[in-house]
Amino acid sequence: MRHTLRAGIAGAALLALLTTGCAGENSGDEVTVYSADGLKYQSGDGFYDRAFKKFEEETGIKVNYVEGGSGEVVQRLTRERNNTKADVLLTLPPFIQQAQSRGLLDAYRPAGWEKIDDSDKDADGMWTAVVKNYFCFIYNTEELDAPPETWQDLLDSSYKGRFQYSTPGVAGDGTAVVIKSMHDFGGLEPAMDYLKKLQVNNVGPSASTGALVPKVDKGELLVSNSDVQMSFANREAMPNQDIFFPAMEGKAPTTFSLPYAGGLVKGGPQQENAQKLLDYLVSPEAQKMISDAGGGFPSRTDVTPEGEYAERARKALDGVEIFTPDWQTIDKELDSYLEAWREATGS
Incomplete structure (x- = not known):
């Protein structure tokens, strides 16, 4: 296993x-x-x-x-x-x-x-x-017939207390939530406005993204952040979770390396x-x-x-727009991004 x-x-x-x-x-x-x-x-x-x-x-x-x-x-x-x-x-x-x-x-x-x-x-x-x-989100495949396709879907009250993402600035995948939301929403301010709303459903901080995967698999959480490698590596031990990439309404889903x-x-x-x-x-x-x-x-x-995992991962990325973050700018501005996130979410 x-x-x-x-x-x-x-x-x-x-x-x-x-x-x-x-x-x-x-x-x-x-x-x-x-x-x-x-x-x-x-x-x-x-x-x-x-x-x-x-x-x-x-x-x-x-x-x-x-x-x-x-x-x-x-x-x-x-x-x-x-x-x-x-x-x-x-x-x-x-x-x-x-x-x-x-x-x-x-x-x-x-x-x-x-x-x-x-x-x-x-x-x-x-x-x-x-x-x-690649960065992604995961959902429980036993309780959900399909993943929430858009960022807006994640605001639904059915996810309250059953959604969680790892802490930006501590976990790499948690920091990725800020990066992807800034890309999808078109900047820091609109991204923080959204994450402030999403905080109503969020369970709270988690230093480890990996700690969230078994919670999704067991159904304690319906959705969490993750990454493609972690999700597929855990698939045999935790078969009740699968990946998705939340999108903006009417646009293709996105992710980044x-x-x-x-x-x-x-x-x-x-x-x-x-x-x-x-x-x-x-x-x-x-x-x-x-x-x-x-x-x-x-x-x-x-x-x-090659192999089963590679084929599954390739299929999962079909139709997903892959963008390249400006890592130099992110490195310079990371502290200000994290402060804006803490202020928006009260974390």
């Missing part, structure tokens, strides 16, 4: 490790990774599980793995900048850009960097997409090992594991995703 750590009780233990624990001594035959959650599974059969095992077998370099929310891992890296323990950072936008703007990353173009779309990497090589992914992006940590104790790991993660060998093991998409354009 495939089950991600994002949705498992092990997440609480990992959060404790992230906030209070130590990554351990980083010796010459090790590399330490700080990562957003979602690609390492309780079953031991996720993308990270497979890729790290193969990397260790081929190189003899042990991977020390520490995970948390997309923003949490950057916060930890920031706190440790004078005593850096991590070698590789893997997290979602806009937090990978946040790490870059804080001076936490060093430029490195992994082998095969030229096979990755310009929109999925930093032009100066500060970060590179490893696993492509929300990849797991990797960067070389500035001042990391094992930079050579970090480079080897980044090389491996974007190698054809590792990229071919992604769709089957992780439910996401390869970031390399010369690797075609």
